[in-house]
Amino acid sequence: MKRLIVVALLLLAGCTSAPPSEKPTFGGGTEPSVDQSELAAAKKAAGIEDCPATQGTAPGVRALPDITLDCLGGGTPVRLSGLTGTPTVINLWASWCDPCRKELPLLAKADKEYGDTLRVIGIDFQDADPDDAIELARVSGVTYPLLVDRDTETKAAFAVAGLPWTIFVDAQGRMVATERTPFRSYADLTAAIRRHLGVGS
Numbered sequence: 001m002k003r004l005i006v007v008a009l010l011l012l013a014g015c016t017s018a019p020p021s022e023k024p025t026f027g028g029g030t031e032p033s034v035d036q037s038e039l040a041a042a043k044k045a046a047g048i049e050d051c052p053a054t055q056g057t058a059p060g061v062r063a064l065p066d067i068t069l070d071c072l073g074g075g076t077p078v079r080l081s082g083l084t085g086t087p088t089v090i091n092l093w094a095s096w097c098d099p100c101r102k103e104l105p106l107l108a109k110a111d112k113e114y115g116d117t118l119r120v121i122g123i124d125f126q127d128a129d130p131d132d133a134i135e136l137a138r139v140s141g142v143t144y145p146l147l148v149d150r151d152t153e154t155k156a157a158f159a160v161a162g163l164p165w166t167i168f169v170d171a172q173g174r175m176v177a178t179e180r181t182p183f184r185s186y187a188d189l190t191a192a193i194r195r196h197l198g199v200g201s
Contacts, residue, residue, distance in 0.1 A: 036074060039130055043073030046138035051075045051145045052119070054082025062174040065157035072124050072146040073134055080154075084173035087197040088119040092149070092158065092165040095124070095132040099182040100164045104140035106189045111144040113201045118193065120144040125163060126152050168196035 051071035057063065057079075066081040083090075091107055093100035104122075111120040124133045124146055137146060154160065158167055161180065168177040177196040183189040193199055 034130055039072075039134065040074040042131065042134045042138075046134055047143045048073065048134070048137060049143055049145045051078045051147060052083070052121075054079045054084075056084070057081040057173075060172070060174055062176070064169060064173050064175060065154065067153050067157065069123065069147040069149055069153070072122075072130060072148040078121075078145075078147055081173065083119075083121070083169065085171060086119045087117070087171050087199050088121060088169040089193065089197075090121050090123060090167040090169060092123045092125045092154070092160060092163055092167075094127040094163055095129050095136045096127065097163040101136060101140070103164050103182045104136065104142055106183050106186050108141035108143065109186055110189055110193065110201070111142075114193075114199065117201075118197070118199050122146045123154060124148045125154070125160070125165075126150070166192075168192070170197060 053076060057066060064080040064083055066079065068077050068079045070077050089107070089110070091103075093104065107120055107122070110118065114120075121144060122137070122142065124130065126149065127133050130148065133146070133148075136142075152160075158165060158178070164182050166179040166183075167175055168179070170176050177192075179192055183192070190201060193201075
């Protein structure tokens, strides 16, 4: 009974893991026609960084999954298991998720203030509107690299039950913690980064 209550509270705190029924989703045969050159131009205009190159894989049972995702707006695909060398915050979000809209500016601020001591990566999750996602990133001040998970490949690996969903990864590429509810303030976000990764701004 307690478990059911906890799950219900988590879902109420954020968006469900599927977009609203009136919105089509990637992977379901309803993907809209998207002009990749326009997406690339929008990404460049927003100042979104290129996706990072990855090499090798992280060892251990808590290692990031060996899943390769495309770079939102074009670029080199990223193998998640190769994200090593720098403590990393991975945030799953979508343009249809209202709590994500409120949280993204906080992550954008952290990305700028922490500099090279912390890497922030976004995963646009099950989003039928990549153009809306890039526009949301632009207005939120997001310039860190963005990946796209059209077919919810990361859902099982990250146990995603709602959005936003944030995974903390140490420099060895090991998942050390997951935050399942949105951050309400920058202080809450920086406290979580310090607690999970031992990194201060």
